[in-house]
Amino acid sequence: MILSALFYLVVGFILTFFSFDVASYMHLNASPLSIMMLNITGSLYLFLGVLNWMSKGNTIGGNYNQPLVWANILHPVITLIAMIRAVFMTKIHSRLVLILCLVYVLLGALFVHILLTNPMKPKKSIHHSK
Template sequence: MNTKILMTVSAVLLGVLGIVVSFLPEEIMTYLNVESNPITLLLLQLLSAFYLGFGILNWMAKGTIIGGIYNRPIAIGNLMHFGVGAIALIKIISRIQIGSETIIVLTVSYVILGLCFAYVFFNNPSKVSDKKY
């Protein structure tokens, strides 16, 4: 599997989520019909910091070998994030009525990325042949 593409896709997704949550927390709470108070605003800002931090980690690690014993903490961190996130989203998807199309898109993204990171984590990276022309 080409981990550079996987890391780039996950970095862009997390970066976009982080920027959106960082700059539009009030609008997100209104869209999801959540009461706006200082605690929910703080939680959204902390979530934004997590997304941006994880996104930049993935962006900076995109050129390295990932899988098997190589960069194992990055692989397991992404697997845990996308795997647990996918499970949580799947559990909630049938009970939510507001913003369900957004949640469905997010769920599909998390499931695909979770499966990809599981594959990367449990398999050794393939050798890249150094062909000289």
């Protein structure tokens, strides 16, 4: 939860406050519309980062906090699909896109694991009774 919160907070901060730099780095037309879309995307990342940060001490997994877990599964999955589609449509193969794809695969897989794990299930003891 902390790892995803920090990732989303950093990306959200960059997209919100350095949108012109991001647009320039990505060779985007820095039109008011594209800057606004980067800012809106940044605000959504900040939202998810704050939500994850504030939920870090809560019990999650199994039936606990399913909306939070599903939000953290759907975001990486949908974003990964969009990124893969963009790679094939535009033939971009930047390291940044590949690194982000790996991060999203990792985040999605970790939250699927959290969803399928019951946090209240007792741990198996390695001690044998006599």
